[in-house]
Amino acid sequence: MKLLSMPPGMPLQDVVVGASVYFPPIFKAVFIGLFIWLIVHRLVRNWLYSGAVWHPTLMDLSLFVLSVCGGMFLLTTGLF
Numbered sequence: 001m002k003l004l005s006m007p008p009g010m011p012l013q014d015v016v017v018g019a020s021v022y023f024p025p026i027f028k029a030v031f032i033g034l035f036i037w038l039i040v041h042r043l044v045r046n047w048l049y050s051g052a053v054w055h056p057t058l059m060d061l062s063l064f065v066l067s068v069c070g071g072m073f074l075l076t077t078g079l080f
Contacts, residue, residue, distance in 0.1 A: 025075060032071030037064045 040063055041048075053059045 025072075029072040029075055030068055032074060033064065033068030036070055037067035040067060 041060065044063070047053075048056045048059060
């Protein structure tokens with residue numbers, strides 16, 4: 001029994017290969033921002049949960065958003 005396969009150069013094959021290669025820049029910024037946030041969170045974790053900050057979860061979320069913005073900045077300036 002012969003399996004049905006698409007001949008090379010068909011549009012569907014290009015879409016499938018293109019979809020696996022394309023990675024939107026916002027995901028790259030979130031990925032870079034996650035690593036920035038992991039480093040910053042590790043440095044300020046004791047201060048954050050010591051009671052000096054009124055709402056530590058909100059502050060942590062703000063740090064993550066700033067880290068993603070920093071990741072986007074690194075991507076747009078070409079430093080990363």
